[in-house]
Amino acid sequence: MQVQENDIHQNSNWIKKRKLDNVDLFSYLYSKRIYSNKCRFEDLANELFYEIFEYLDLYDIYRGFFNLNQRFQNLIINSNFPNQINISTMSKSKFEYYHKNILLPNKHRIYLIRLSIPFMSELIFSSAYTILRFIHLQTLIIDHIEMKDFIKLSNHLAHLRELHSLIISLADHIQSLNVLFSSIFQLKKLKYCKIEYTIKDNQNSISFDLTRRVFSPIQYLIINGQFSFNSLNNLLSCLPELHHISIQSLMNSNDNIKIDDLSYYIQLRYLKYVSFKINSIDFNKFENIIKQFFDYVEILRLTMNSDEEYLNAKRWQQLIVSHMPYLRIFDMKYQGSIGNKYDVIKQFSSSFWTEKKWFFTHEHDWKSTMDRGVFYSTIPYRRKDYTYYSVSDEQLRSHNQQENFNSVNHLYICSKIKDHCLKYFPNVNQLTFTLFFNDWNDSTVRNLNCMIPLEQLTKIIFEPYRIPLEDIMRLLYFTSNLHTLQFDTFGFHHNNLDIVRQNYAFEYASKRNKIKFLILRGRCSLHELEFIVNLFPQLKYLETGMNRIEIKQIIRFLLSKTHNKTQHLFYLCIVNTPKVCVKEINVMMKSENLLKNYSIKYINYNLYLWW
Template structure:
């Protein structure tokens, strides 16, 4: 409120929040993490304490990244008294899983639970609660992110089949490189009511038929790594089983086009949206085969979104002759348009072919080498929708220093390979492709970045909260001297890094420098040399005790 002099009357605004109706306050709470609601409002006055602790309004609980003692307090005062109110429960803190799910039968008290998110959970803990989940009357969404390598996919999917109310399932897992996935069958289990199934992890093609047989009500299917199998399974089931399936998204790995055609003919007769990503097999660039497949087996298809990375074999049509066949009336009449870029200098017989408008692509991979210099027909596309940009082979000496592509709304950046020193000039060129200031996540793969170069990047990315890298070189630097530099001091006071992951092995001195620089850090994942483990743990535990006053209550977990 303004008085006659145009000044803000602070006194008249001080109690506005208390004047709001309870319903409006609950709406405000929905925009906040309930941990912050608890800490920020519970002790204001008796009314707010009642609204926080004794309401019947359903609440969402996310486990905060806090010390074990603080979470125990939150669990005791909020989670336990409000088990009957929680409809969305996200467990990501490793200590939280042990506390909340002990004993496993406690999950049965969450009678209103509709969505359960278990992030970074061990198979051991998962097996303990799966049986109890069967008896939750309202559980319709389950999100799993497994912490360790999965030995047997049956351990996951066989339990998913047993959840009688589940409509949405999202499973993220990893397997070892040398693990054989063939021969995964689920024939002894009942059909699942799941309508949306998202699998983020390698899944064998020979088990797809058997898997889909158990999801007759499936509407939405997404598999981000459907891989060729060593032994092919010829078993199929009637297409009538998947009459509800409308949306399919598949990333194919070493699956020939003729195998993909069999999948389409068996299961995809009623789909309306198809998104696929594949490599190598040139048959995926055969427009005529696609026209026949779509017309004969996917007559209801509205959206066709393809991403193919590969080249042509000898004695075939040229790469451009192949992709130009996608400009016929069949594709134009359906408003399906395509573009391409070449993935290496002077290689016109290979490239990346992908759908463009009318699709708003959120992820885009850009090859730094100047495709325009070697191919005048490589089209520019509308890149305003891109949120995650992947840059391949950054800084080739033959690359254009003024690339035409610009990604104005990208907030996440992955750089894979850097062929030149990441100096000021290259960083500025990078800034001309994507606004570094607005980045929130940066991933660096397959090249070494020196610590001083890393600081220069951080200087230009003040909103970054997540950084992941294979290797960060801290060799030949003087930690005391670098702490005195203007760049280090600026980054120290401006950075917002909360998540930091480094694959290579770090020394105690390296970790001390990292922890000192990132004061808001709440997740640190690094490699350690075996001889450094004991002193590193001792140092970090000392820091925890000093910062959190954990004099009598602390613990540490190693994976």
């Protein structure tokens, strides 16, 4: 018995040290013979199971333990351990069961909720009474919520005293940043906020200009969307406790707000980290923001694509010495035309930069010489993304250290991959072939496999039009853990898809791949979709355009029970389709009895169907 207690204590300490996924957890327990006769599963202490449950979603706890015996039912129902709800993808019927039998009875114990399908938040947060019952909710993550629903929801979230983290992505184009941030700033306990939104393509970046001064306790703010540079002063002045700010797209704008006319600003004593992607903003304007707010900044990460004055090393040196005395990491990335600035960027190798161990290099596409490329900080390379060009500028590398790309998890390919490329990215799990990449050949996949471990990729994005189908299937051969494919300008480059379906490469790829999420930005015909569902039989989510005259026929095919190729599919998005199709599909569903339990929604010219 003493040995058994020691084993349990050792197992408990190990679980505390690391966050486990289901596979790691049960592999570990099995390796320790917890499932063997030496130490029976039922003999483990309740405390150990509580620690295990901390690392599992509530749905997995019920699915894995609830029906084992009465002990586990009592353990789950009567305990007070905190729960997390992490729903990525789930069919409508399964979610409704989950919502009724698992989520609602445990709402008072839930500290984290993550929802990824727009219909889900409407069901969970259906009334103020329900929302206010989540008394221990600390973190809320909602993907694809409509603005009107978020405004309504935020009014009730303000009453949840423990809510300190909010991550949302808005489904529809927003019309006003004032409304968005007013809704967020009313959450008086909020410390972490990450928001993602879009505006209409023909709309200038919208301004943020509250009529009255409001302060928010937010310490970490991440904005993934276009934000007006002229509104930056207003935003920062509302955040006196700000530690960390990141803006994906800081845009020049034509709004009427004038930075010089603003009558107030505050000193951001806690601001240590700034990351901006700057678009079409003069260095003179941005310099004023640095002088005004960045006195205590320690980490500055900037990405620019215009105004070559950002490549002026002497100007940066003066700015850092005078206005950013605490700066210890200066991470700069300039993408675009370098032109005749080569002698200027060489100034970044002066003693001021090397003594601080701030090093830089330049890469470009050999076909366009110095006209298009990237100038960036290196040694160490700290960013999570990397843009690959085939030529590196060794003259800027006066240091002899080897580049380390361990931080990179998203690799962008912009030009032909060199044979025997020396760059290696051990932790990349997302790959994008950009519009500039048009050099598909027999060696592409082979050279790529020398740069990254292809088997650990989970998502690939193709921006170029008409990728050779043979290369896609060849890539699928090496990417056994890939679950998401995205084609920004879709088109299969092959004359006869029926012939392709008969060859061995297609059969092998269809059996081996694990693609569950497929995004096709262009329009697909019924014939192409028949090919697609045969190639990707594990699909759960499909997003694509369709010819109007084929929409009904395609939906009939996808919902047909005469084949099993779409048995896992339960979520469909038809992009750029007229709103009248919602009514037409509803009529078809009822008249032909295709689905009894489904939801349909129309957002931003896209039709969503969930069943």
